[in-house]
Amino acid sequence: MSHHDVIVVGIGLAGLSAAVRLAEAGARVLVLAKGIGATHLGPCTIDVLGYAPDRVERPGEAIGALGDGHPYAAVGRDGVAAALDWFKRSTAPYAYVGGLDENLLLPTAVGALKPSAAVPETMAAGDLRGGGEVCVVGFRALKDFHAPLLADNLARSGIGARAVELDLVPEGRADVNSLGFARAFDDPGFQAEVAAQLVARLGAQERVAFPAVLGIATPGAAWRALQDRLARPVFEVPTLPPSVPGMRVFALLRERLRRAGGRVILNAVVGGADRDGARVTGVRARVGLRDVAYGTDWVVLATGGFASGGLELDSRWSARETALGLPVAGVPGPGAERFRPAYLDAHPIGRAGVEVDRGLRPAGLENVLVAGATLAGAEPWREKSGDGISLATGHHAAGLILPATGARPEPATAEARP
């Protein structure tokens, strides 16, 4: 059986943050994941806290007012700030702007305004707190991004907005998603063509919104080029999956993990642990047609919530955490109200998850830390706190483990490519 300092289960933002931080500090890290995580699905804006329950303008202050059961309580304001700083350093040169002082207010793909603490610089000019005039550029060939819808909804919020749709199609492609356009935007020729079709159609005061497809090979390059060519602020609006901004972040963090000697095994479905009293000594996973055991000193559990399969609820309302079988708190008992009528209401089951102590440990386990959407106590989709919780708890979990792993020398494994 192989032995590792830390096994991280899950490769979304929480798992990656924990794994990269641990590996860069010299720990021998193995990431086991069923597949690629939520980075490819969400916008990867770091929404720390958008609603509590009213719209939050200063997320740093609002974190302090959350109850003890909220995941941020274990991390604290300073911990969240440290995680944000770490994230900004770790995703360079893909620059993020913002912080805990104030939320930016950026349009989503349907033109709603969403509070975010930190966003890629390619999105920052979409901060519409001060109003403004926006020209939303769409591509008729790009599925699931409808510029007129976005513009109409922005106009309802009192933003001067209109849509322009282009017929440009990446060469030879029949069915193009956001990644197809992002690859096209890596080509300066395509950038120039887009700019040429737009430049005469823009109003003097208009800034320009694009779907978040402005290049992927070198994050930020196409955005800068367009801003120069159009001589005005340009910003990206997150699209439906696949998320190009998320892929940029994934690629950068994955490369850092590789450079630090961290290992990743995909299609490893963790389904149990070996225990010695209050300590987990290893985890068991189904890989292909085999059951494999991995020994470890620490486990960071970052498998996500119900949507990712980290938590499951059966037809008898019995909930379980799927990787280690941890108890799930917050599921209403028999006879109690479980759901409210409206989809976006605060549902009684909404805060279900794994309960942890201040050290992110579930009851009765010393060396298992839980991070991200698996945690009980938050309602990320209402609070707008999903990526904030994932980043902060993933980063914090690594920080809690590091002193115990000691300052081991970095393993003499392969260098990453130069």
Next chain:
Amino acid sequence: MTTGQDVLGDLMRGSLDHCVKCTICETFCPVSNVTPLFPDDEPSPDASLDYCSGCGICTQVCPQGVHIAEINTQARADLRERTGFKLRDRLLARPDVIGRLATPAAPLANAGLRSRPLRLVAERLLGIDHRAALPAYPGRTFQRWARRRQSPPAARRVAYFHGCGANWTEPRTGEMTVELLEHLGCQVEVPRGQACCGLPAQSNGMFGLARRYVRRMARRLAPAARAGVDIVGTSTSCTLMLKREAREILGLEDDADLRLVGDNVYDICEYLLMLHDRGELRTDFRPLPLTVTYHAPCQQQGHGIGKPALDLMALVPELRVIENDATCCGVAGTYGLKREKYEIAMDVGAGLFDQIAGASPDLAVCDSETCRWHIEKATGVRTVHPVEVLHRAAGLG
């Protein structure tokens, strides 16, 4: 325990119900990254499936557990059944037959394979791209070498599954494997009569042929497994075929031999690292003051074992290993040999080739034979199996 052949097959197809259309598979697909030919927007079954290389990365990255590559391989076979099989694909599906024909006539066969006019003719007649990397036949076989060799008795016994690559085209890799295993304290047996595992036939949609091949291979290897002897393979894709793919794709759950072999077969690096994890690997390697690049091929990643070759090479003093950042070199078995796919294969591998060339290594290292030929041809850098590096570090070569 239920062993009907449909149980696993139903699980494979049933996994499709878990698809949430997130498109993560598409974002990682190395083929659709470089060509608009795959996927297309034709009605199902989509004929563009022919352009799927079968690298398996889609299955690896799927967060919902959908067996995309396996389902694609089945659908591709279905398409081929309807459209008929090309002579070329019938040939590529039988590397053992080609090896048996080419070996006695090796000088002639090699001259033919190196002759541009003949390759152009072969391209026209068969559709095998004249630029594609094909092996040279050394004119001897690994099996012949193995038959004349008696492995000294040792506490640990292993059976070597050599595959077609080591037998017909790279017997030296097979020989080094045996020498290395013996050096590391293993008594090596080479089960007789190993032909082809059926992977090329499976990839080319000839499931009937693939089933016959893999059942025969399982019969040859099963006695070792039954005797409690671990089976190790150096051809990582063929080893994966025995371990998992044949059972998942060909519906062979009725084959007890295959199940037994599948449960007891290991990629050679996986096996050696397992010994190391148990503290049972001899690690007195000599310093090798070399720089090598390492590419874990797509099929190696399909094992779900990480990159054991990196951990093993890290045991060699003074060896500098640069890990490549690439999922697939493009060739994917026989895919990149085909005229209509050669350029796609080169485009898929372009980033990897640049990384290797940029590192100016003494050697490139890769676990799969067709990938080695493809990488070597594209970069001009000699490309070897990890076994060769360890063999040298063990002072054997």
